[in-house]
Amino acid sequence: xxxxYAELSLWIVIPAAMLxxxxxxxxxxxxxxLVRLASFYERLHAxxxxxxxxxxxxxxxxxxxxxxxxxxLVLHELVIYxxxxxxxxxxxxxxxxxxxxxxxxxxxxxQGAQEGLTSMRGGVASxxxxxxxxx
Amino acid sequence: xxxTILVVAISAGQxxxxxxxxxxxxxxxxxxxxxxxxLALDTLYVDAMLLLLVTGIRTGxxxxxxxxxxxxxxxxxxxxxxxxxxxxxEIIE
Numbered sequence: 001x002x003x004x005y006a007e008l009s010l011w012i013v014i015p016a017a018m019l020x021x022x023x024x025x026x027x028x029x030x031x032x033x034l035v036r037l038a039s040f041y042e043r044l045h046a047x048x049x050x051x052x053x054x055x056x057x058x059x060x061x062x063x064x065x066x067x068x069x070x071x072x073l074v075l076h077e078l079v080i081y082x083x084x085x086x087x088x089x090x091x092x093x094x095x096x097x098x099x100x101x102x103x104x105x106x107x108x109x110x111q112g113a114q115e116g117l118t119s120m121r122g123g124v125a126s127x128x129x130x131x132x133x134x135x
Numbered sequence: 136x137x138x139t140i141l142v143v144a145i146s147a148g149q150x151x152x153x154x155x156x157x158x159x160x161x162x163x164x165x166x167x168x169x170x171x172x173x174l175a176l177d178t179l180y181v182d183a184m185l186l187l188l189v190t191g192i193r194t195g196x197x198x199x200x201x202x203x204x205x206x207x208x209x210x211x212x213x214x215x216x217x218x219x220x221x222x223x224x225e226i227i228e
Contacts, residue, residue: 013137017144024148031155
């Protein structure tokens with residue numbers, strides 16, 4: 001830590017330290033869910049924890065500390081948060097569409113796609129053909 | 136005092152983020168199908184970006200921020216390109 005942080009008051013440092021710790025813990029929990037959850041469609045939800053909460057917390061902590069250390073308002077970390085906020089749902093939905101398509105193509109009985117739909121609807125198995133992808 | 140609090144919090148954050156990257160790498164090596172590996176790569180990108188941001192707080196320079204910004208943009212493009220490849224078999228039709 002550079003010497004400019006040493007003369008900051010505790011009212012600035014303690015919230016920033018809490019934000020850094022909370023953000024890193026959220027990212028860790030998201031990756032833990034990526035390892036521990038059972039099916040792919042459950043695992044798809046885990047990284048949004050890192051992309052949403054952890055990025056917000058760490059970008060806020062960085063903005064607070066940089067603003068206080070440089071004696072001017074530094075907000076360019078929030079650009080990263082805005083970019084991540086817009087971009088993450090798009091990439092995850094594209095990945096989910098690709099996974100559904102691959103399940104419908106490679107598994108003839110649509111076992112994988114039904115597994116995803118079942119976990120999405122809270123255990124109610126879908127047997128109709130209305131959920132078949134358009135391909 | 137405040138420097139000590141910051142050093143403890145930043146070190147804990149870096150350790151947690153490195154552990155998160157290790158877990159994502161484990162899923163990427165193990166993951167049964169290709170979409171699991173793509174998802175793990177996306178998580179790895181986000182965690183690396185956060186690690187660069189925390190390191191930038193530690194050193195107090197803006198260069199880590201620019202690297203984190205580049206990683207955030209490239210991670211999106213990578214995930215979408217790989218998803219399109221899984222969906223169609225080719226990226227640009």
